[in-house]
Each structure stands twice: as structure tokens, then as C-alpha cells.
Amino acid sequence: MSFDEIVCREFAELATDYLDGALPDATLELVEEHLAMCDWCRDYLGQIEATAAAVSHTPAAAPAPETLQALVAAFRDRPKEDRP
Amino acid sequence: MIAYKFLAAGGLGPFSRYPWPLPRPGTPGAWVAAAGGAMVCHDAVHACRAGDLPWWLQDELWEAELGGAVTPGRHKVMAPRARLLRRVDGWGPACAQRFADACAGRARDHAVTALDRAGAGGTADALRACTTPREIRAAVRAGRPPEVARIAHTMAGDAAVRALGGAAVVAAYIAAHAAARVDGERAMDAERAWQSDWLRAELRLDA
Amino acid sequence: MPPGTAPRPETRRAPDADAHLLAALRAGDESAFAALVTRYHATLKRVARAYVSTDAVAEEVVQDTWLAVIAGIDRFQERATLKTWVFHILVNKAKSRGKRERRIVPFASLSRDDDGPAVSADNFQREGEAWPGHWATPPRPWEDPERRLESLEARERLREAIAALPDVQQAVLTLRDVEGLDAPEVCGLLELSDGNQRVILHRARARVRADLARYFEEPA
Numbered sequence: 001m002s003f004d005e006i007v008c009r010e011f012a013e014l015a016t017d018y019l020d021g022a023l024p025d026a027t028l029e030l031v032e033e034h035l036a037m038c039d040w041c042r043d044y045l046g047q048i049e050a051t052a053a054a055v056s057h058t059p060a061a062a063p064a065p066e067t068l069q070a071l072v073a074a075f076r077d078r079p080k081e082d083r084p
Numbered sequence: 085m086i087a088y089k090f091l092a093a094g095g096l097g098p099f100s101r102y103p104w105p106l107p108r109p110g111t112p113g114a115w116v117a118a119a120g121g122a123m124v125c126h127d128a129v130h131a132c133r134a135g136d137l138p139w140w141l142q143d144e145l146w147e148a149e150l151g152g153a154v155t156p157g158r159h160k161v162m163a164p165r166a167r168l169l170r171r172v173d174g175w176g177p178a179c180a181q182r183f184a185d186a187c188a189g190r191a192r193d194h195a196v197t198a199l200d201r202a203g204a205g206g207t208a209d210a211l212r213a214c215t216t217p218r219e220i221r222a223a224v225r226a227g228r229p230p231e232v233a234r235i236a237h238t239m240a241g242d243a244a245v246r247a248l249g250g251a252a253v254v255a256a257y258i259a260a261h262a263a264a265r266v267d268g269e270r271a272m273d274a275e276r277a278w279q280s281d282w283l284r285a286e287l288r289l290d291a
Numbered sequence: 292m293p294p295g296t297a298p299r300p301e302t303r304r305a306p307d308a309d310a311h312l313l314a315a316l317r318a319g320d321e322s323a324f325a326a327l328v329t330r331y332h333a334t335l336k337r338v339a340r341a342y343v344s345t346d347a348v349a350e351e352v353v354q355d356t357w358l359a360v361i362a363g364i365d366r367f368q369e370r371a372t373l374k375t376w377v378f379h380i381l382v383n384k385a386k387s388r389g390k391r392e393r394r395i396v397p398f399a400s401l402s403r404d405d406d407g408p409a410v411s412a413d414n415f416q417r418e419g420e421a422w423p424g425h426w427a428t429p430p431r432p433w434e435d436p437e438r439r440l441e442s443l444e445a446r447e448r449l450r451e452a453i454a455a456l457p458d459v460q461q462a463v464l465t466l467r468d469v470e471g472l473d474a475p476e477v478c479g480l481l482e483l484s485d486g487n488q489r490v491i492l493h494r495a496r497a498r499v500r501a502d503l504a505r506y507f508e509e510p511a
Contacts, residue, residue: 009412029158
């Protein structure tokens with residue numbers, strides 16, 4: 001017997017689609033019904049959100065100082081175009 | 085059209101966390117229009133008919149008026165705008181607990197049916213004698229169902245556990261699936277209808 | 292934690308946050324250029340790495356990109372943002388270099404489920420159990436994740452988790468979640484369909500989530 005519903009295993013693949021608002025309406029309805037009753041999937045969704053947020057706060061690694069210096073030197077030495 | 089809305093504590097949309105304008109004595113809450121923006125999903129306000137309630141149980145239940153063309157969804161209705169009219173005071177943690185316990189009892193009933201049909205009278209009687217979710221949980225743990233009734237038996241235990249945790253919407257889901265497990269998909273619809281009738285009677289809803 | 296609607300990463304930059312840099316760059320402001328390089332170097336390298344065979348080659352591609360930015364800054368026509376322009380230069384150079392290396396795996400071929408589902412089937416009940424497809428081992432709730440993720444140790448684990456991702460997943464995760472580019476921008480840059488881009492992003496996030504979950508479960 002299969003039911004017209006989305007179960008946890010399917011939602012676990014759709015969490016980012018849901019967060020992006022990219023689910024087609026028919027799927028979104030099933031996802032919302034599932035989330036209304038599944039605290040585990042709500043936890044999973046929250047953890048995906050928290051992960052994305054944590055990633056967004058990851059500081060960028062700085063370029064090696066000698067690389068940066070060399071690039072700044074190239075910038076300094078660039079041929080200037082004539083300006084009107 | 086009059087319909088119902090479940091909101092999280094504080095009058096917040098359960099998915100959107102949108103703070104719904106609440107009614108004051110004699111004055112409905114302000115109209116909320118779907119803007120397709122942050123507060124509503126796919127361009128409509130959602131609400132329940134009485135038959136839809138079991139799917140959406142949340143902290144607070146409100147009676148709402150819908151404006152504009154109303155479109156039926158799977159287990160909800162959608163409209164361009166809505167406003168809250170009054171809180172359905174009968175719904176709260178105590179009512180949710182009674183409902184959860186009732187659903188656990190129903191899941192137990194379906195398991196008993198399966199066990200009787202399988203000729204497992206002893207296990208069936210042990211479950212039949214239970215009067216609370218705690219007793220159902222204990223009976224399921226101790227029971228030795230035949231294979232053909234194993235899953236229905238397990239489901240009765242799951243419903244009892246969830247009822248003990250106050251998880252009304254999950255207990256209702258389990259009871260609906262237990263009905264289907266034992267008597268097919270039509271029985272699931274009938275179980276959901278039983279659930280909404282229970283809520284409608286308990287909360288004295290008109291719609 | 293209740294589900295949200297489509298949230299934006301909090302550090303999402305306004306489309307033209309770098310516009311003020313352009314005038315400074317044209318005026319020869321070295322510190323503005325240094326700031327630009329510092330800001331984007333690591334991300335450019337992650338994206339390049341998805342096209343070429345080694346970190347060293349990716350580094351070369353990024354340096355070539357900066358040289359092209361220097362050479363082109365006066366002629367940049369502002370049809371796109373400065374940031375988009377820089378990323379496009381990078382992708383073009385990375386693709387060319389990747390082709391010269393005859394690196395065989397272009398982005399487009401990663402549309403298939405090579406990697407398996409984001410969450411392994413082991414986590415869910417199977418047919419014959421009471422609840423097929425439902426969590427068998429549900430995710431453990433995270434207590435106070437924002438605060439716990441602020442620790443140096445957590446940040447290092449997070450950095451390691453990202454670095455351990457397949458290159459393509461790192462690239463998409465970086466562009467979407469670190470840089471805050473939206474889906475159409477990333478699809479345009481990497482020539483991915485919307486669906487593919489999202490599958491890759493989700494797999495990346497799911498892996499990092501799993502790493503963080505393991506970290507949270509370690510004894511303090």
C-alpha cells in the first residue's frame with residue numbers, strides 16, 4: 001500500500017529545495033503536511049539551515065602575503081590608459 | 085467563508101512565523117493578504133475546514149474569515165486574504181492531550197482487530213483491557229503478536245508512546261495509518277473523519 | 292525549531308556592495324585592490340579547483356584572473372557587478388586550463404546521482420518495518436547551535452568539513468552560502484541547471500551537517 005504523502009527519506013533530499021522556495025506546489029503541499037507532523041524532519045531542516053548559516057560565517061582564508069604583494073605590485077605598475 | 089487556522093504560540097504562523105493580527109473584543113483581527121512574500125507559501129493564505137484539522141494541530145486554534153475566491157487544496161483551503169475572528173478557547177494542551185489519548189485508543193482498537201483476526205486472542209485481550217496510553221505501551225512491549233498482526237501491534241505501541249509525549253498530531257497520523265494497515269485505504273479516510281468529528285464535537289465547531 | 296520560508300544567508304551581500312571599489316581601483320588605490328584580492332581569493336580558488344587538477348594549478352588560474360582584472364579594470368563596462376565580472380573571468384580561465392589539462396569531469400556530468408542520496412538509506416526504516424521511509428535513527432536535536440559553532444574548535448571542524456567536500460560541492464556551497472550568490476547567478480556562472488545546482492548544494496550542506504552532528508556528539 002502506498003500513500004500520497006512524503007516521508008522522511010524523501011524530505012531529507014528536498015530540504016534545500018524547500019528552503020529555496022523551489023518546490024512545485026503539489027510537492028510543497030505534501031512537504032508541509034509532513035512537516036506539520038514530523039518533529040524529526042523539522043529538526044533536520046533546522047540543522048540544514050544552521051549549517052548553511054555557519055558556512056556563511058566561515059572566514060575566507062587570506063592569500064599568501066607574497067602572493068598579495070606581487071599582485072599589488074602588478075596593479076601599481078599597470079599601464080594606465082589615456083583618460084579623456 | 086469561515087474556516088480555521090492553527091497558529092504557534094503567540095499567534096505566529098507555524099511555517100512562516102508571521103505574527104497574525106489578533107482580534108480584540110468586538111473587532112476581528114486585521115485582514116492579512118497573501119503577497120507571495122515572506123509570510124505565506126505559494127501566494128495564498130492557508131486555512132482548514134473542520135475536516136482538515138487533524139493534519140495541522142498546533143498550539144492555538146482560531147476561527148478565521150476568508151476573503152476572495154477560496155480554492156480547495158488537499159487538506160486545506162487557500163484564499164487571497166484572511167482575518168482572525170476569535171480564538172477557539174476549547175483547544176489547548178489539555179484538549180490536545182485528550183485527543184492524543186483518544187487516537188492512541190483507536191490505534192489500539194485497530195491492533196486488537198488485527199490480532200483477533202489472526203487468532204491471537206491472548207495478545208488481543210491484553211491490549212483490549214488497557215485504558216491508558218501507558219498501559220497500551222506496556223502491553224505492546226510485553227506482547228508476542230503473530231507476524232500478520234505484528235506491524236499493527238507495533239503501531240499501537242508507537243501511538244501510545246507519542247500520546248504520552250503529548251504529540252497529538254503524530255498520534256493522529258499513526259492511528260490513521262493503523263486503520264489503513266488493518267482495513268485498507270478507505271479505513272484511513274474513515275479514521276480521519278472520526279478524528280475531525282471528535283474535534284468538531286469537543287470544540288463545538290459549526291463549520 | 293519551526294521550518295522557515297526561503298531564508299537568505301545572513302551575510303548575503305547587496306548586489307553592488309563592491310561598486311564603491313570600482314572608482315577606487317580606477318584611481319589606482321592599492322589598498323582597495325588589496326582588499327578586493329583578500330576578499331575573493333579563497334573563493335575564486337575553490338571554484339577554480341572544481342575545474343583543474345591540483346591546488347597549485349588552481350592558484351595559478353586565480354593569479355591569472357587577478358592579472359586580467361588589473362588589465363581590464365579601465366575597460367570594465369559595468370553591465371554586471373564587479374564581483375560577477377571577476378568570477379566570470381575566473382570560470383573562463385579555469386575551464387580553458389581544465390581543457391588543456393584534459394581533465395575529464397566537467398560540471399555538467401555531475402547531474403547524475405553519482406554520490407548517492409544526501410542522507411543514506413541506513414538512516415530510515417525499510418519495507419517490512421512499521422514505518423518504511425521514516426527516520427530509524429532521527430537526527431539528534433542541536434542545543435544552541437549558533438553559540439556552539441562560534442568556538443574556535445567548531446570553526447576549525449567546519450573548515451575541515453568544507454575542505455573535505457568534493458570540489459564541485461565545495462564550489463557550489465561557497466558561491467551560494469559563503470558568497471550569497473543566488474541560484475540563477477550560480478547557474479549562469481557554472482553552466483548548471485537550476486535542479487543540478489540545488490542537488491549539489493544540498494549534498495554539500497548535508498555532508499557538512501553530518502560532520503557537525505558528529506562533532507556535537509563528541510564528549511566535551
